[in-house]
Amino acid sequence: MEAFSLKQAISFHIFINYSLxxxxxxxxxxxxxxxxxxxxxxxxxxxxxxxxxxxFIDILSGISVLAITKFKINIKIIFMIIASLIFLLEFLRIKKIRIARQDSNYLTSYIKVARILNIIYLLIILLFLVF
Structure with a gap:
């Protein structure tokens, strides 16, 4: 029963990652x-x-997977936690857009930063979905 619930939790976690x-x-x-x-x-x-x-659903499902595995942490889980923290950089992007709306120079730099952040997010998600 425990293996089945772990499999279901991991499947849900992967589904959320595909949505991201x-x-x-x-x-x-x-x-x-x-x-x-x-x-x-x-x-x-x-x-x-x-x-x-x-x-946030991904973070919560990751915590539930950790709880099902009795909080056994390996290197992949540590990298997933770091990746979730990197995703929280999106809050900085939201703060920058308020400044960027006022000046077109800021807007072009905002778009460059947003592109870089989204490429990083894409690479992180692909890394964890492949491995």
């Missing part, structure tokens, strides 16, 4: 192919709550 992957890919496509800053902001303001929601 889709959100990050949509964000990257928007950042690289949309030239209109207003559209970028609209899509970003739509995707950001989704990203945070799925991120």
């Amino acid at each position: 992957l889709i959100i990050v890919c949509i964000n990257l496509i928007t950042l690289f192919f949309t030239k209109d800053f207003v559209k970028i902001n609209k899509i970003s303001f739509f995707l950001t709550p989704l990203l945070f929601g799925f991120l």
Whole structure:
């Protein structure tokens, strides 16, 4: 019974990670192919709550998987915890957008930072889904 619940919890955790992957890919496509800053902001303001929601569900499902395994921590779990902390850098991006709306120079640098962060997120998600 315990093995079945662990398998189900891991499957749910992987499903949430695929959902995060889709959100990050949509964000990257928007950042690289949309030239209109207003559209970028609209899509970003739509995707950001989704990203945070799925991120927190992912963290909670990770904690439940840890609880099922009786908190046995290996190197992969440590890297997943670090990756979750890196994902929380998204809060910094939200703070920067308030400044970026006031000046077009800030807006271009904001888009560069957002692209870099989303590429990092994409690589992290792919790393954990593949391995």
